[in-house]
Amino acid sequence: MSSFYHKHYTILPNDYFNAGSASSDIKKTLKQLKVSKDIIKKVSVASYEAEINVVIHSFGGSVDLHIVNHTLYLQFTDSGPGIDDIELAMKPGYTTASEISRLNGFGAGMGLVNIKASADEMTLISDPNGTILKLKFFLHTEDANEII
Ligand SMILES: Nc1ncnc2c1ncn2[C@@H]1O[C@H](COP(=O)(O)OP(=O)(O)OP(=O)(O)O)[C@@H](O)[C@H]1O
Numbered sequence: 001m002s003s004f005y006h007k008h009y010t011i012l013p014n015d016y017f018n019a020g021s022a023s024s025d026i027k028k029t030l031k032q033l034k035v036s037k038d039i040i041k042k043v044s045v046a047s048y049e050a051e052i053n054v055v056i057h058s059f060g061g062s063v064d065l066h067i068v069n070h071t072l073y074l075q076f077t078d079s080g081p082g083i084d085d086i087e088l089a090m091k092p093g094y095t096t097a098s099e100i101s102r103l104n105g106f107g108a109g110m111g112l113v114n115i116k117a118s119a120d121e122m123t124l125i126s127d128p129n130g131t132i133l134k135l136k137f138f139l140h141t142e143d144a145n146e147i148i
Pocket residue numbers: 049053054057058078080081082083089090094095096097105106107108109110111112113131
């Protein structure tokens with residue numbers, strides 16, 4: 001038995017007003033699909049941090065949610081300027097956040113750390129043309145049975 005679910009969201013750069021709206025919709029969707037609360041919590045934390053990164057650090061991009069059988073995939077893609085040094089970017093407290101994003105409450109340098117801690121698997125690749133962040137979450141066997 002296989003199941004499939006897909007949703008795509010556009011993420012606009014510097015749009016502080018709508019920042020987090022894709023993640024809110026993903027959370028709502030997972031609740032409707034009756035995904036377990038502990039998993040919704042982890043997905044929400046990672047999704048929100050990753051979405052904000054696209055808003056405040058990139059030229060804009062998108063996120064795709066896929067659920068295939070009992071694995072949930074999130075893929076964030078943006079069109080640059082990329083991350084110079086991924087190892088450095090992953091360090092707790094490291095940030096290049098602008099003044100305006102700090103004023104909006106971002107820039108603690110903890111987003112990527114929290115994403116890594118929340119996701120079951122994380123792959124981050126980046127060059128000046130863009131960044132791709134792939135996250136994987138393993139659902140419980142009883143989760144998302146509605147889409148099967
Ligand atoms: N999509 C992206 N495009 C370009 N640079 C990024 C992107 N995501 C992260 N970065 C870089 O990695 C750094 C660390 O990201 P991280 O999310 O950990 O912290 P932050 O966004 O600066 O602050 P916080 O997430 O705590 O609000 C950022 O400051 C930025 O330099």
